[in-house]
Amino acid sequence: xxxxxxxxxxxxxxxxxxxxxxxxxxxxxxxxxxxxxxxxxxxxxxxxxxxxxxxxxxxxxxxxxxxxxxxxxxxxxxxxxxxxxxxxxxxxxxxxxxxxxxxxxxxxxxxxx
Amino acid sequence: xxxxxxxxxxxxxxxxxxxxxxxxxxxxxxxxxxxxxxxxxxxxxxxxxxxxxxxxxxxxxxxxxxxxxxxxxxxxxxxxxxxxxxxxxxxxxxxxxxxxxxxxxxxxxxxx
Numbered sequence: 001x002x003x004x005x006x007x008x009x010x011x012x013x014x015x016x017x018x019x020x021x022x023x024x025x026x027x028x029x030x031x032x033x034x035x036x037x038x039x040x041x042x043x044x045x046x047x048x049x050x051x052x053x054x055x056x057x058x059x060x061x062x063x064x065x066x067x068x069x070x071x072x073x074x075x076x077x078x079x080x081x082x083x084x085x086x087x088x089x090x091x092x093x094x095x096x097x098x099x100x101x102x103x104x105x106x107x108x109x110x111x112x113x
Numbered sequence: 114x115x116x117x118x119x120x121x122x123x124x125x126x127x128x129x130x131x132x133x134x135x136x137x138x139x140x141x142x143x144x145x146x147x148x149x150x151x152x153x154x155x156x157x158x159x160x161x162x163x164x165x166x167x168x169x170x171x172x173x174x175x176x177x178x179x180x181x182x183x184x185x186x187x188x189x190x191x192x193x194x195x196x197x198x199x200x201x202x203x204x205x206x207x208x209x210x211x212x213x214x215x216x217x218x219x220x221x222x223x224x225x
Contacts, residue, residue, distance in 0.1 A: 004156075031211055041151075041200055043215040056212055090156055097211045101147055104156035 003027050006091050006105040013081055014113055021076045021108045023091030030095065031055075032074035033102065034066060037088040049074055081112045115140040119203050119216035126193055126223050134188040134219045136177075136203035144205040146170075146179050146186040147213070151200045160188075160201070193223045 004025045013019050025032060033056070034046040048056035049068040063079045078085060088109050092102040120135040138144065145164045149157040161170030166181035175190045186203060203216040 033211075033213075041218040041220075043157075043202065043218075045212055045214075048211055050211065092157075094211070097206070097209050101145075101159045101162055101206075102157075102213055104149075104158070106156040 003103050004091055004093055004105040006089075006108050008108060009106065010109050010111075012111045012113065015081055015083060017081050018077070018079045019081060019110070020078070021089055021091075021110075023074045023076070023105060025072055025091075025093040025103070027093055027095075027103060029093035029103070030071055031093060031097075032068065032071070033092040033094070034074065034076050035090045035092060037090060037107070039087070043090070047074075047076075078110075081110075083112050086110055086112045115144065115205060115207050115214050117203050117205055117214055117216035119201075119219050122200075122218075122220040124219060124221045126221070128195055128223055128225055129192045130223075132188070132190040132193045132197075132221065134201055134203075134221070136186045136188065136216060138184050138186065138203075138205050140184075140205055140207055142208035144207050146177070147204040147206070148175070148177055148186070148188050149202040149204060149215075151202065151218070153199070157202060193221070195223045195225055197221060198223045 031050045033048045047066040052068045065077045068074045088107045091105040094100045094102045116139045147162045148160040150160045151157045161172045163170040163179035169178045200218045
């Protein structure tokens with residue numbers, strides 16, 4: 001069983017479209033995250049939810065909106081996609097803060113054309 | 114704010130060579146420190162961690178020691194294999210923080 005699963009794995013779409021990426025974890029973790037990895041491999045946190053409550057909201061365009069229907073799911077919706085949104089988006093989960101570390105999904109490669 | 118600095122890559126080694134990837138950090142309080150590995154086309158996997166000063170994390174022949182006096186957490190392996198070729202990320206999590214802050218990653222290429 002995959003611990004943190006994301007769908008789709010690849011997403012190619014045109015500028016201006018709206019798309020969603022889904023994430024599910026079966027680890028029983030309380031906290032979930034979205035990270036963006038750019039072409040230089042740099043990882044930056046975008047959002048985090050703890051038990052369905054938003055706890056981290058970094059400086060991200062408001063075209064990006066996370067939604068957590070329950071603590072096992074965290075989806076990312078992106079409106080009006082732009083070329084600069086092309087990246088790999090990783091979902092992750094953790095049991096708690098600080099010293100637990102994260103379990104990552106395998107990533108969604110988004111290409112905006 | 115908290116930050117992590119890693120040595121720039123790529124690091125290219127021959128099989129069975131000794132590996133060191135340097136990582137230093139800036140943080141207040143007592144952060145936890147991590148190394149993650151990303152194989153091509155995959156997500157990040159936790160390689161090892163250390164949660165307090167002088168702790169040594171180890172896994173799969175890799176080691177790193179949490180040095181508070183030098184604010185460092187260098188990754189070492191005595192004898193690398195071709196299968197170790199990947200990107201390695203140093204990361205820290207501050208006191209009671211959910212946020213994991215990553216370094217810029219170091220690509221390791223091991224040649225047969």
